[in-house]
Amino acid sequence: MDSLKLPAWLSGLDFLNSRTLTAPLLIVMILAMMVLPLPAFVLDIFFSFNIALAVIVLLTSFYTVKPLDFMVFPTVLLVSTMLRLSLNVASTRVVLTEGHTGPDAAGKVIEAFGHFLIGGNYAVGIVVFVILTIINFTVVTKGAGRIAEVGARFALDAMPGKQMAIDADLNAGLIAEQEARRRRTEVAQEAEFYGAMDGASKYVRGDAIAGIMVTIINIVGGLVVGMAQHDLDFSQALKLYTLLAIGDGLVAQIPSLIISTAAGIVVSRVASDKNIGDQLIGQLFAKPQVLIITACIIGGMGIIPGMPHFAFLFFAAVLGAGGYFLRKRTQLAAQEPEAAPAVVAPVESEEATWQDVLPVDTLGLEVGYRLIPMVDKAQGGELLKRIKGIRKKFAQDIGFLSPPVHIRDNLELKPTSYTISLKGVEMGAGEAFAGQYLAINPGMVSGTLEGRPTIDPAFGLPAVWIDANRRESAQAMGYTVVDAGTVVATHLNHLITTHAAELLGRHEVQQLLDYVAKDAPKLIEDLIPKLLPLPSFQKVLQNLLSEGVHIRDMRSIVETLSEHVIQTQDTNELTSLVRVALGRAIVQQLFPGTNELSVMSLDTHLERLLMQALQNGSPDGIGLEPGLADTILSQTELASRHQEQMGLTPVLVVPAALRLLLARFLRRSLPQLRVLSHAEVPESKTIKVTSLVGGQS
Incomplete structure (x- = not known):
């Protein structure tokens, strides 16, 4: 049997099976509930869906690592608020038209909230409803809105500093252009998210006010309808319609309180790579002394006459046992088997050999002992990876591969110092503090920072070493904040770019020519060494580099030299001719776009x-x-x-x-x-x- 095929006019409707229709259908459904009458059974389904949606949003906020992971939350806040309001409208219609028939007139969910949660007592229901509304309106929603407002302002103030930090990492070769673009997008999205949350929090506040007004309208309207149209006496109408109105209000306010709590959790959390559950367990119950002292206090309260002894003593025992076992585990983890000292046999002094003559490193980096973790892979040091990125970006920007950087520790240096040397001669030095951040003042900051004042070693700008917990506030003031590894890497990148002419030795020139000869062997053979000696060619390239001109366009350089080398062998004149040939590239480098x-x-x-x-x-x-x-x-x-x-x-x-x-x-x-x-x-x-x-x- 041949397989069934869709008609041609249906083949273009594949989008009907896509998730893209979910949001439009949900909005249409919400608007329809405000206009069309719904039976009690359908109301039960939508009320259950509303509660389930609120719980899903709350749990998602718990397992979100950073706010941008739940970037759709402001929209969810708006949609859930509109869903609750539309349910209020639909249930109000049913309560006023069918409320005289009994407490289940508006569905089983409203009846359950009116009887089970408040015991069928409308006075208790009014008190509970008012308390929930006050908690939601004045505590949770107001606090979340304030945090979102401050977060939006700080995010906008921190944008220039974060963008400059991204540009610094890009220029230092620590990240690629694609990663820089992703980080810039993330910074912009963070500011937009907090701004959207600041506005979306107003929805919840308006929802709380609307809930109070709808409940009052339902009670008053129910009294009028019950007494005027259905001949109910005042007490009977008051009890019946109040229970229905309070049940309806509680069904809406409880999901609203859950959503508001989720909003507070999302905007109040501090950036971390762990979710809320991991942070609570890892930070609240991480110190055994805290648990033990708390157990003693709770136990002391439990032996006071008149106190509930069992409850207090039970929690004291649980906390004490938890603190004891946590302390034992910490002590066991801290104990490491001590290795027996190795017995070193005395070694007789040997005669000096040529092996004792150590060659001078073209590029060297020496660090104090406190900076060793930054250059040690075993200790999670990232500086080696960043130096590889610097050499790669240098080769892409300048046009040749710089010599490798030889790194060693030097106990004669200050523990936090480092030096950068070129051919054995120090050409740069500075200090870096592992675990801290350098806040660089680009000249437009809005405040001062407490910390260790210093000067940025690469560009000479005023800066301050700060602790990690002050990083966000520094960025909010407009500082460019970078970690210690980036400080060293940026300094190294600046120095090798400045001294590029000195790094281009005879060996690097020969490697460059061999690389170019793979694609154009005849071009190189006709020039070097037939017409121009290799030292003269090297001098031309060094002249270009000394004035900040890259040598990536090696084909144009070689062709220009081949054309004019017969008339002159003077390297300065040849350099001037090559600069004219590279004029477009030079001007574009100085005046891009x-x-x-x-x-x-x-x-x-x-x-x-x-x-x-x-x-x-x-x-x-x-x-x-x-x-x-x-x-x-x-x-x-x-x-x-x-x-x-x-x-x-x-x-x-x-x-x-x-x-x-x-x-x-x-x-x-x-x-x-x-x-x-x-x-x-x-x-x-x-x-x-x-x-x-x-x-x-």
């Missing part, structure tokens, strides 16, 4: 003076008068500061003949300044001079 380049330029009179000095000077430098040199330096520094204040990259555009000489002259005093020649700017870019050196800015 814009066609208008806001730059500094030389005043015409100063430019003429420098050209004359160039003609009279040596090929490798300018013999500037001290007064003129000081003027150029001071005015360039002033113009650079003006550029930075406007949020622009300090870039000086000069004639090609002056570029190399000014770049060398200004590099030591203004390392952040980039000097371009007019020939390096692509024709598609527009130059806008915002500051003049040697004239009015």
Whole structure:
């Protein structure tokens, strides 16, 4: 028998079996309950569903690790509130039209709440209903709403600091672009979640007020309908309709109280990798001395005359036994078998050999003994993994693979200190405190922090070492907060990027050429070493790196050198020609995503003076008068500061003949300044001079 196939007009309706229809159907059902009359049996089903939904939401909030795991909660809050209100409308219609027939007129659920929970006494029911409403409205809902409001404000205030921390991790090579994008999305979602919870909490408060009003309307309306239309006396109508109204109100208020409790749990929990149950057991009952002292206090209360001795003494015994066994288990876990000291046989001193000559590490990282856990995999140290990420990102951004970083401990250093060395010479040092966080002030924070003041070792910004419990408040004030491992990794990344030219040795150049030769072997063979010696090629690459130009486009570099090496062998001239060929990449690196380049330029009179000095000077430098040199330096520094204040990259555009000489002259005093020649700017870019050196800015 052939298998049945859906008609063509039904083949496009596969979405009918999807979960996407759940929410629309639920909303339509809620709206229909407000308009269409429902029999008592259907009301029982919907009331049971409402209670089950509230319990599911409460348990989900218990097992949620972080608020964003239950991101749909504000919508659930709105839907559950609308469901309760629609049930109130539907049950009110049944109570007023069929209430005279008996207490089961509105269904078995309302009858059960009216008889079983309050014993059929409408006075007791009114008191219980009022108490539940007060608890829900003034305690749970108000507290959850306040927490959500403060959480939303703190989340918005902390967004800049968190975004800068993500950018710092990305620039240090600790995370990939995809992970950075995911973290940015999570930060934005967190702020939106608390903002939505702040608004959604108003639904529950309105629901509590509506519950009181609906109950009063049901009682008054029931009296009017029962006495005027069904000829019931006052006492009979009051008892019958009050029980129905109170039962209806309790059926709605109990799920509302459960949902409000779930909202309080979601917004009040502190970020952790454990759910509420694990946190309660792991933190509330973790200390045996607390249980033992509590047992003594409860036991003392139990022997006071007139107290319920059994209850107090029973809990005292349970707490005391729990504290005793927890203490024994802690002591057993702390005891470790001591290893017998190994007997070391005396070793005779040996003659010195070539093995005693230790080669100097190109890149070295030495740490004090308190920082050893950061570089020890066995102790959960993440710094080794981050250093691998730094080298990978360095290779992707700069264009060659840096030498490996050799890490060792140094007992001569301070316990919390570290040093970074290049070819055996220290080029950077700092302090890091494992388990603490460095809150860096980017210049726009809203408060001060208590902690250990310091300076960010990578960029020289003021910072404070703080404890982990102050991390969220620091981010809320606008600080960029990073852990100790990130501090060391960022410092290392900054230093190897700054000293990239020194890291490009003969060995790295040969490896780079071998790698490029795999795709273009003829291109390399025709240039090196036939036309250009390897040391000269290395010098050109180092010149580029020293001015912050990456060498990823090795094909363009080799082709440019092959074209001009016959006319000149001077590495400075070859570097200038290569820079012109890489002009688009250089400009894009300095001005990403814009066609208008806001730059500094030389005043015409100063430019003429420098050209004359160039003609009279040596090929490798300018013999500037001290007064003129000081003027150029001071005015360039002033113009650079003006550029930075406007949020622009300090870039000086000069004639090609002056570029190399000014770049060398200004590099030591203004390392952040980039000097371009007019020939390096692509024709598609527009130059806008915002500051003049040697004239009015």
